[in-house]
Amino acid sequence: MAALREVLDSGWVAPAGPAITAFEAAIADATGFPHVLATASGTAALHLAFRVLDIAPGDEVWAPGFTFVATVAPAVQMGAMPRFLDVTPESWTLDPDLLRRELAAAARRGRLPRAVVAVDIYGQAADLDAILAACGRWGVPVVSDSAEGLGAAIRGRHAGRGALLAAFSFNGNKIVTAGGGGALASDDPVLVARARHLAGHAKDPAPHYQHSVTGHAYGMSSVLAAVGLAQIVALEDRVAARRAIFARYAAALADVPGLAFMPEPGWGRATRWLSAVLVDPALFGADREALRQALDAAGTETRPVWKPLPAQPAFRDAPSAGGAVAAGLFAQGLCLPSGTGMAREDQDRVIAAIRAACRG
Template sequence: MTEAPAAARGAPIPLSPPHLTGREGAALQAVLESGWVAPAGPAIAAFEDAVAAATGFPHVLATASGTAALHLAYRVLGIGPGDEVWAPGFTFVATVAPAVQMGAVPRFLDVEPGSWTLDADLLRRELAAAARRGRLPRCVVPVDIYGQAADLDAILAACGRWGVPVLSDSAEGLGATIRGRHAGRGARLAAFSFNGNKIVTAGGGGALASDDPVLIARARHLASHAKDPAPHYQHSETGHAYGMSSLLAAVGAAQLAALPQRVARRRAVFARYAEALADLPGLAFMPEAPWGRATRWLSAVLVDPARFGAGPEALRLALAAAGAESRPVWKPLPAQPVFRDAPRAGGAVAESLFAAGLCLPSGSGMTEAEQERVIAAIRGACRA
């Protein structure tokens, strides 16, 4: 497909750009005037309080990234060489990468078609089989996908029978709910991301949250190079430089104040896509799980080439020609070269999602005219 000239496409429509509130500048200026620009000071505490209020977790540690939060979580859970860490295969590599770098062995489980999140029934069966083998995982890591929270109640029940801790990768789940409570609540630990493309952003950064103050205190120690209490630099173990900058914390706190509005807007974007494209054959939007309320951080669609008349890659190119960014859904981790030898259970659902799935422009700041351009490009790509 030949790419249309930029003038014909109009201004680019990114997949999920930052949406500023207008309060970030004043927050940054206040931090600069205070002199607290390092990973310390009142801005960090204010951000952690804001995350606690947004997630319902009483104990929060601000981190340099969502991946740093996951790495710290694996460390405080005592993950070591040879331990098995179970996660859905349908996720980003950061879910398991820190554990693998620590010597752990990932095992990938399939997701369910009704939510695109970890299949709790499969997990239950696999845990029972692992118990019979005498090799249970050291932790299970459900993942919130595209703003939809995994069914933690079922996952916690399955893991609780065998005493396996649950770490929720909620990098994509901020603002989502599970039966009325916030995404990640109930897990031993939950990791969040404030990357530039998330529903609210600090321009980077992450957070680790828990109901257990001891775990967060341990993670806080490791996040600042594991310095022992002493007037000089003394270390009984090695840690990391994983603290969040006060500048990022100031931006993140300003953004968190707008989280309810951002969720409402993303859901409205999704609803408009679903309504405007309902008559097209061969398109199916990501379902909303019965146990919760998704944020629709990204609006994802499945494309049936036989009925739509074009596949997801052809649709992606058509959107690119219209100046709109789209992206395939997650390629399953068992299909990644780095994990080709990793053990797995199932995978057909994740593979089918990757074969058909595409994430559409979903920014909360997208105008109706911009979304209409996207809709027109999708309709134009339909060859049914």
């Protein structure tokens, strides 16, 4: 409230002012990226990433199929063709071995993708080192969709570090929220400067309004920046709280047959932004949907994990490689209540409802 009052009293409510500069600096400090642009949303950040990479109609953009639609929607709206690759059971993120094979096949066809998008899922960072190595052989740029990855780590560095561009989200349900908003980050100051130009309607330097190209109204307001700035200082505390919630679920439900929690590979530290579980109906005695409905009847909101994009009607004609792992995750995966402020008695109620639904 103090941060909001300060911004409102200053008169800076537009996408300009010291709160935005301070929030961008705080994001840089939290992620290790030296150059950051605060944006109106995480989707806007991804759109700007595709713009500065000069994605054109007919280009291919590759991404894991197990993700939210915003990962590829801006590129598709720019005329690109998505190609979806499967994920690994180890991390639920893009399969580097499959990526290597598909890139080699694409090189033989003479049609490499214009970009590959790695995606952090539910607070779990993608294996960016392996993805970068695969793409580096063919000179394919990597964008990290780290909308769900703020606070996650891979081999001692923040999620997204190493990608040419990384997009973050501060939507209302994220581990740090501004009530909305996002950020585009990079080690390349030229790319971020170009994105900043496009985010402000691409106004040319002139005393009048002049535009050599068209841009977007993608700047973050100072009001949202003030909210985000007040929250991001508590990022590590929030990661610890989410991990504790996940650990309590895992311990309390360890003896329930047919339940398996989202794994954490040894090369990364997940934030456990969402606690996700797989339900084996043969062992649990009910499938994921039956469990979801039982929890709903008990007053607990849950949600299936991401429906794979190749199964979405919007992408019925898009090519894909693999997909069995993602399909299996969707068939069995459920996201449990995981909010940082979740009371212990509320989590006890969820745990009890899950145990009551088990028929195994």
